[in-house]
Amino acid sequence: MIKWTTLRTVILTMETEILVADLYNWKDASVTASALLKDGQVVALPSETVYGLAASIYEEEALDYIFEAKGRPSYDPLIVHIGEVSDLSKVAEISDELKPIVNLLTETFWPGPLTLVLPKKKEISNTITSGLDTVAVRLPENEILRETCKIAGPLAAPSANRFGSISPTSASAVFKELNGLIPLIVDGGASREGIESTIIKPSPAPAEGKKPIFTLLRPGATTREELRKIGKIEKPKPPKKDSTESIKVDAPGMLDSHYAPKTPLYLFNSFEEFKPEEGKKYGLFTLKGEDGMYFKKHAWDEVMTLSPGNGKTKEGAVRFFWAMRQLDEKGLDAIIAEPMNTANIGEAMMDRLRRAAVNC
Numbered sequence: 001m002i003k004w005t006t007l008r009t010v011i012l013t014m015e016t017e018i019l020v021a022d023l024y025n026w027k028d029a030s031v032t033a034s035a036l037l038k039d040g041q042v043v044a045l046p047s048e049t050v051y052g053l054a055a056s057i058y059e060e061e062a063l064d065y066i067f068e069a070k071g072r073p074s075y076d077p078l079i080v081h082i083g084e085v086s087d088l089s090k091v092a093e094i095s096d097e098l099k100p101i102v103n104l105l106t107e108t109f110w111p112g113p114l115t116l117v118l119p120k121k122k123e124i125s126n127t128i129t130s131g132l133d134t135v136a137v138r139l140p141e142n143e144i145l146r147e148t149c150k151i152a153g154p155l156a157a158p159s160a161n162r163f164g165s166i167s168p169t170s171a172s173a174v175f176k177e178l179n180g181l182i183p184l185i186v187d188g189g190a191s192r193e194g195i196e197s198t199i200i201k202p203s204p205a206p207a208e209g210k211k212p213i214f215t216l217l218r219p220g221a222t223t224r225e226e227l228r229k230i231g232k233i234e235k236p237k238p239p240k241k242d243s244t245e246s247i248k249v250d251a252p253g254m255l256d257s258h259y260a261p262k263t264p265l266y267l268f269n270s271f272e273e274f275k276p277e278e279g280k281k282y283g284l285f286t287l288k289g290e291d292g293m294y295f296k297k298h299a300w301d302e303v304m305t306l307s308p309g310n311g312k313t314k315e316g317a318v319r320f321f322w323a324m325r326q327l328d329e330k331g332l333d334a335i336i337a338e339p340m341n342t343a344n345i346g347e348a349m350m351d352r353l354r355r356a357a358v359n360c
């Protein structure tokens with residue numbers, strides 16, 4: 001594993017190039033990124049959810065470097081991205097019992113923001129799975145990422161931010177997080193969904209005539225409402241206290257504080273819990289802005305509105321992490337987040353707000 005001291009040397013020498021991929025050159029951008037990936041390097045690529053920090057699943061040193069560059073603990077496993085459904089057999093070992101359910105899920109939701117946790121192929125590196133016997137896989141919709149997966153994949157890729165900080169939905173956000181640590185960021189524009197993929201672990205129906213079970217490990221851009229049409233959604237079993245084994249078995253990345261701005265963010269059950277202090281600057285993070293519940297209740301120093309007017313959650317999601325980043329850079333003493341409806345992608349946004357909040 002590369003030591004932090006070695007990494008510091010890399011920081012001083014590495015120049016991070018931003019390669020803009022447009023309608024005409026996106027395939028070339030993918031070829032450039034693929035050459036670096038095949039050479040064992042780590043590069044940032046766009047996706048429809050958030051930008052990813054990618055390495056070939058066959059390049060062990062590059063996989064280690066993902067953890068180093070992100071400052072991510074080794075117990076938090078990575079998602080593998082594939083370029084076509086047939087590549088699933090390169091990473092997962094799917095039993096005959098599970099096959100029809102996996103087929104139904106991939107036919108319904110892929111390419112797209114749904115990650116499946118499946119029994120792993122034994123060749124898959126423990127660095128990717130953090131030693132688990134399962135692997136998380138998705139077939140992304142973003143064409144640049146998919147094409148790169150076809151040429152140089154499968155690719156392991158977490159979100160391209162430092163561990164615990166705000167997920168990046170643009171190349172400039174990745175640059176702020178990882179400048180000097182990686183050779184290339186492919187700029188594919190703003191992420192179309194704006195929130196990470198939904199992660200489920202599918203299991204067979206408990207009895208004939210019943211729906212298969214989807215254990216929801218992380219709400220995301222594929223909604224509960226969409227998944228419910230073909231399966232029964234269950235919560236993961238609560239982890240046993242003080243057991244590292246339980247961290248492994250349930251949802252590793254879900255236990256930590258995540259997605260947090262540097263400015264403390266608060267999420268209250270009711271506005272009355274907010275006790276502003278004299279002389280302090282407060283920013284409001286709101287879906288509906290003027291039409292929301294909090295807007296008129298305080299003289300805010302800054303307001304960031306995700307979807308003015310009707311407050312459409314789908315539109316709000318696209319701007320969610322971008323807006324959080326903007327507020328974080330305003331020099332505020334605290335950010336107050338207005339709660340939102342948890343229907344559809346609102347569930348994932350509330351999940352991220354709870355994880356970002358210092359009081360939840």
Ligand code: TXA
Pocket residue numbers: 047049050051052053076077078079113115117129132134135136157158159160195196197198199217250251252253254
């Ligand atoms: O939309 C996304 O999923 C983005 C893009 C880049 O694809 N990726 C992403 O990766 O959000 P990351 O590393 O930030 O989050 C992946 C989550 C982690 O919380 C990790 O714990 C979980 O996936 N995970 C990975 N493998 C797992 C496994 N075998 N079992 C349970 N959870 C797993």
Ligand code: MG
Pocket residue numbers: 158159167
């Ligand atoms: Mg992440």
